[in-house]
Amino acid sequence: MKKIINQPENYVNEMLEGLYIAHPDLITYTNNDLRCLVTANKKEGKVGIATGGGSGHLPLFLGYVGKGMLDGCSVGDVFQSPSAEQMLAITKEIDSGAGVLYIYGNYNGDIFNFDMAAEMADFEEDIRVESVVAGEDVASAGPAAPGEKNTRRGVAGIFFVYKCAGAAADAMLDLDQVKAIAQKAAENVRTMGVALTPCIVPRVGKPGFELGEDEMEIGMGIHGETGIRRGRIEPADQIVEEMLDKIIADLPYVEGDEVDVLVNGLGATTLDEQYIVTRKINDVLSQKRIHVHKYYVGEYVTSLEMAGFSISLLKLDDELKKYMEAPAQTPFFVQL
Amino acid sequence: MKKIINQPENYVNEMLEGLYIAHPDLITYTNNDLRCLVTANKKEGKVGIATGGGSGHLPLFLGYVGKGMLDGCSVGDVFQSPSAEQMLAITKEIDSGAGVLYIYGNYNGDIFNFDMAAEMADFEEDIRVESVVAGEDVASAGPAAPGEKNTRRGVAGIFFVYKCAGAAADAMLDLDQVKAIAQKAAENVRTMGVALTPCIVPRVGKPGFELGEDEMEIGMGIHGETGIRRGRIEPADQIVEEMLDKIIADLPYVEGDEVDVLVNGLGATTLDEQYIVTRKINDVLSQKRIHVHKYYVGEYVTSLEMAGFSISLLKLDDELKKYMEAPAQTPFFVQL
Numbered sequence: 001m002k003k004i005i006n007q008p009e010n011y012v013n014e015m016l017e018g019l020y021i022a023h024p025d026l027i028t029y030t031n032n033d034l035r036c037l038v039t040a041n042k043k044e045g046k047v048g049i050a051t052g053g054g055s056g057h058l059p060l061f062l063g064y065v066g067k068g069m070l071d072g073c074s075v076g077d078v079f080q081s082p083s084a085e086q087m088l089a090i091t092k093e094i095d096s097g098a099g100v101l102y103i104y105g106n107y108n109g110d111i112f113n114f115d116m117a118a119e120m121a122d123f124e125e126d127i128r129v130e131s132v133v134a135g136e137d138v139a140s141a142g143p144a145a146p147g148e149k150n151t152r153r154g155v156a157g158i159f160f161v162y163k164c165a166g167a168a169a170d171a172m173l174d175l176d177q178v179k180a181i182a183q184k185a186a187e188n189v190r191t192m193g194v195a196l197t198p199c200i201v202p203r204v205g206k207p208g209f210e211l212g213e214d215e216m217e218i219g220m221g222i223h224g225e226t227g228i229r230r231g232r233i234e235p236a237d238q239i240v241e242e243m244l245d246k247i248i249a250d251l252p253y254v255e256g257d258e259v260d261v262l263v264n265g266l267g268a269t270t271l272d273e274q275y276i277v278t279r280k281i282n283d284v285l286s287q288k289r290i291h292v293h294k295y296y297v298g299e300y301v302t303s304l305e306m307a308g309f310s311i312s313l314l315k316l317d318d319e320l321k322k323y324m325e326a327p328a329q330t331p332f333f334v335q336l
Numbered sequence: 337m338k339k340i341i342n343q344p345e346n347y348v349n350e351m352l353e354g355l356y357i358a359h360p361d362l363i364t365y366t367n368n369d370l371r372c373l374v375t376a377n378k379k380e381g382k383v384g385i386a387t388g389g390g391s392g393h394l395p396l397f398l399g400y401v402g403k404g405m406l407d408g409c410s411v412g413d414v415f416q417s418p419s420a421e422q423m424l425a426i427t428k429e430i431d432s433g434a435g436v437l438y439i440y441g442n443y444n445g446d447i448f449n450f451d452m453a454a455e456m457a458d459f460e461e462d463i464r465v466e467s468v469v470a471g472e473d474v475a476s477a478g479p480a481a482p483g484e485k486n487t488r489r490g491v492a493g494i495f496f497v498y499k500c501a502g503a504a505a506d507a508m509l510d511l512d513q514v515k516a517i518a519q520k521a522a523e524n525v526r527t528m529g530v531a532l533t534p535c536i537v538p539r540v541g542k543p544g545f546e547l548g549e550d551e552m553e554i555g556m557g558i559h560g561e562t563g564i565r566r567g568r569i570e571p572a573d574q575i576v577e578e579m580l581d582k583i584i585a586d587l588p589y590v591e592g593d594e595v596d597v598l599v600n601g602l603g604a605t606t607l608d609e610q611y612i613v614t615r616k617i618n619d620v621l622s623q624k625r626i627h628v629h630k631y632y633v634g635e636y637v638t639s640l641e642m643a644g645f646s647i648s649l650l651k652l653d654d655e656l657k658k659y660m661e662a663p664a665q666t667p668f669f670v671q672l
Contacts, residue, residue, distance in 0.1 A: 002532045002549070002643060004572045004609040011608065014572075018611030021618045022631040058607035196338045213338070236340045268604035268641050271394035272347065273340040275354030282357045295358040298668075299635075305604050305643065307338060332634075334670040 001205045003305075008202040012055045012077055019062070023331040026066045031089035035075040035082060037062050038093050047169040047178045048072065048094035049101045051162065052087055053110055054079040056201065057222060059332035060158070060301040061104075066330030069166035070103075078201050078304075079223050081109030087117035092125055099128035099175035103161055103182055105154030106135030130175055132165070132182040134158040136189045136312070138250045139219025139228045153221050156264040156301040157189035157312040160324070167326035185320060190250050191262075192243045193310035195220035196233065199267065199303050218242060222266070222303040236273070240280040243311050248288065253313055255289040260314045260324055265299040268307040274298065277309060293321060300333075337541045339641075344538040348391045348413055355398070359667040362402045367425035371411040371418060373398050374429050383505040383514045384408065384430030385437050387498065388423055389446055390415040392537065393558060395668035396494070396637040397440075402666030405502035406439075414537050414640075415559050417445030423453035428461055435464035435511035439497055439518055441490025442471030466511055468501070468518040470494040472525045472648070474586045475555025475564045489557050492600040492637040493525035493648040496660070503662035521656060526586050527598075528579045529646035531556035532569065535603065535639050554578060558602070558639040572609070576616040579647050584624065589649055591625040596650045596660055601635040604643040610634065613645060629657060636669075 005011055016034040020027065028040045052074030053061045062073040072090035074082035091100050102118065104110045111133065118129040134154035144150040165182035173181070195217045198207035208224040211217060218239070219227030228246075253259060261281060263274050274297050285292055293316055301310070316324065328335045341347055352370040356363065364376045388410035389397045398409040408426035410418035427436050438454065440446045447469065454465040470490035480486040501518035509517070531553045534543035544560040547553060554575070555563030564582075589595060597617060599610050610633050621628055629652055637646070652660065664671045 002552075002569060004530075004532070004575060004605060004645060005612055006571045006573055011612070014615050015608045015611045018614035018618075018633075022611065022614050022633050055608065056606075058611075063607075194340075196340070216338075233338060235342045237342055239340065267606060268643075269340060270392075270603060270638065270640055271399075271635075272351045272391065272640075275351045275358065276341055276347070278354035278358050279350050282354075297354075297358050299607075302606065304606055304608075307604075307641070309340060329672060334672065336665060336670065336672070 001200050003202060005202055011202045012075065015055065016075065026331055030093040033086060033089065036086050036089045037065055037075060038072040038090055039065050041067055042094065042096065044096050045098060046096065046172060047098045047101060047175050048096065049103060049165055049169055050087065050090050050094060051103050052082045053105055054081060056304045057301055059299065063332035064162045064330050066328065068170045068326060068328035069162050069330050078203065081113050084113040084116035084120065087114055088120045091117060091121045091127055091129060095127045099130065101165060101175060101178055101182060102129060102131040103158065103165060104133060105158055106133050106150065106152060128175060130179045132161065132179060132186055134161050134186050136186065136191050137221065138190050138246050139192050140221060140225065143250065153225065155191045155193060155222055156262055156310045157191040159262060159300050160189050160260065160312065160314040161185045163328065164320055164323040166328065167323035170326065181319065181323060185314065188251065188315040189312055190247045191310050191312040192247050193220060193266065193308060194218050194239055194243065195266065195306055195308035197268065197307040198224060199306040222301065236276050237280045240277055241284060244281065244284050247311060247313055251315060253290050253315060258291045258293050258316045260293050260316060261295050262300060262312040263295065263297045264301055264310045264312065266306040266308040266310065267299065267302040268305050269309050271298065274309060281311060337536050339538060341538055347538045348411065351391065352411065362667055366429040369422060369425065372422050372425045373401055373411060374408040374426055375401050377403055378430065378432065380432050381434060382432065382508060383434045383437060383511050384432065385439060385501055385505055386423065386426050386430060387439050388418045389441055390417060392640045393637055399668035400498045400666050402664065404506045404662060404664035405498050405666050414539065417449050420449040420452035420456065423450060424456045427453060427457045427463055427465060431463045437501060437511060437514055437518060438465060438467040439494065439501060440469060441494055442469050442486065442488060464511060466515045468497065468515060468522055470497050470522050472522065472527050473557065474526050474582050475528050476557060476561065479586065489561065491527045491529060491558055492598055492646045493527040495598060495636050496525050496596065496648065496650040497521045499664065500656055500659040502664065503659035506662065517655065517659060521650065524587065524651040525648055526583045527646050527648040528583050529556060529602065529644060530554050530575055530579065531602065531642055531644035533604065533643040534560060535642040558637065572612050573616045576613055577620060580617065580620050583647060583649055587651060589626050589651055594627045594629050594652045596629050596652060597631050598636060598648040599631065599633045600637055600646045600648065602642040602644040602646065603635065603638040604641050605645050607634065610645060617647060
């Protein structure tokens with residue numbers, strides 16, 4: 001395992017210590033627990049927004065706490081859910097009477113703990129909590145049938161949900177309105193990824209799966225969950241076409257739509273490659289007359305040092321566009 | 337070679353096409369050549385600042401063209417210098433009568449071409465050009481003796497030189513003043529890196545060197561240049577101590593100094609690890625009573641998908657601090 005770490009069991013806490021040292025103007029922690037991260041700039045009267053999840057995905061999740069986005073994030077071990085108690089402590093800290101919205105990815109551990117935290121907040125603290133679950137990976141399951149639960153994994157598209165909801169809360173909308181905007185963003189985003197190499201969880205010390213020297217896995221999840229197919233690695237343009245075919249057909253995105261596009265590096269893939277991918281995405285969307293409002297390119301949601309990338313599309317309307325364009329300032333995302 | 341690319345010979349131009357698609361508000365190109373990148377927001381009367389160098393280091397070099405930093409960047413093939421003609425075309429485009437400052441790394445190919453471009457600008461175009469060469473890697477050579485040339489490689493510390501010079505030019509200082517500030521920043525920065533894995537130049541298709549499964553190389557350069565020593569990989573804290581010992585003793589940085597610190601990921605190393613390193617840097621500098629004004633953490637200068645990181649310290653005075661704090665907006669660096 002080639003990592004620049006000390007004892008693997010100290011990995012998450014030492015990472016957090018470094019984060020608080022580097023960004024004291026933006027983030028701090030509550031409950032005397034490094035893993036209960038909250039904004040250093042609480043805005044009174046605003047709906048609080050909390051997220052949470054396992055470590056190993058920086059800048060997700062905690063990196064989006066800051067002005068115009070999120071107010072708190074509970075931090076789990078690598079690829080593990082944080083506890084309901086941690087979520088509750090953050091909820092109490094960030095609530096200022098307008099209630100709290102939870103936004104998190106569609107994983108069983110997170111759902112269980114966020115649901116429990118929401119109940120405790122309601123019964124014990126009289127804080128109203130609503131939740132929006134992001135699950136937009138088209139490779140992970142089919143779309144939910146009417147009335148059924150969405151079983152898709154949440155991956156990089158949650159960035160768009162954070163951005164829209166964060167801007168709506170910052171504009172002092174109430175909890176129901178902020179939830180509706182988060183829900184609309186979640187329903188209009190679709191993602192698909194491809195992995196070229198595995199990653200190593202520090203406490204485990206060896207890769208969670210193997211991929212041959214010339215292999216890729218299309219549709220793999222950000223914890224190494226099985227994708228749609230394995231095959232020999234193909235030219236970038238061909239990979240992008242296959243991914244966009246699946247993404248575009250799913251919502252579907254159609255001629256005349258306007259979208260924001262997130263090209264997300266999973267960890268070890270260079271920015272060069274992400275821009276080569278961007279070029280091809282632009283070709284395909286131009287041909288289909290889907291208009292791109294803005295490209296976001298870089299590492300937004302990683303899987304430790306995995307090589308690969310994902311593409312996310314968010315279908316915009318005037319409301320979502322307004323919130324996507326609003327300014328934000330977090331340790332990892334600054335928009336003027 | 338596991339990369340998301342098309343034909344290796346199209347790597348740089350396809351990357352550039354993606355860049356222009358993603359950031360049309362900030363960058364464009366001149367001379368009908370994708371590799372002659374210039375700002376989309378030319379500020380009349382301002383000293384122009386140009387850089388240039390080989391590809392494979394994103395966000396270096398071109399990613400720092402934008403408001404409050406650089407005005408142009410000539411883009412070479414991976415790890416290759418761009419041509420003097422490309423540098424000249426950019427010089428002509430960004431000059432608005434106040435002259436142009438070249439800031440680039442201490443590599444023979446770049447020096448040769450930038451010197452030739454400066455001569456052509458002077459003789460053929462009557463544009464005054466001055467140059468500042470960044471060479472601050474303490475592992476690459478000893479300090480220059482009085483009156484001798486600096487033979488140290490320029491690595492991640494050039495970010496600080498760009499930032500200070502860019503802010504000074506944006507404040508409408510004249511060419512001599514902007515050059516003096518760039519020179520002061522260059523003289524007060526020191527860097528050292530460590531590599532854990534090699535990287536692969538796309539046209540070559542195989543690693544430029546090999547490192548054993550449990551090996552690291554302290555002091556390696558960003559093109560794989562030989563470092564100070566190879567050895568078994570050590571705990572993060574021990575690596576940081578060794579690197580900081582060399583960096584601090586070199587300037588030297590002493591008790592009471594104030595510094596900005598850049599913790600730079602070389603490509604495949606996670607942000608988690610960069611923050612684990614940040615924590616230890618803060619310990620060491622606190623003990624030595626060297627005050628940290630601000631930490632910059634992330635991928636600022638990469639070596640394709642190399643794993644490893646570097647540490648750079650910039651000793652501040654009131655003037656450099658003012659220019660480091662000034663706002664900037666480029667595709668990869670936004671500061672409010």
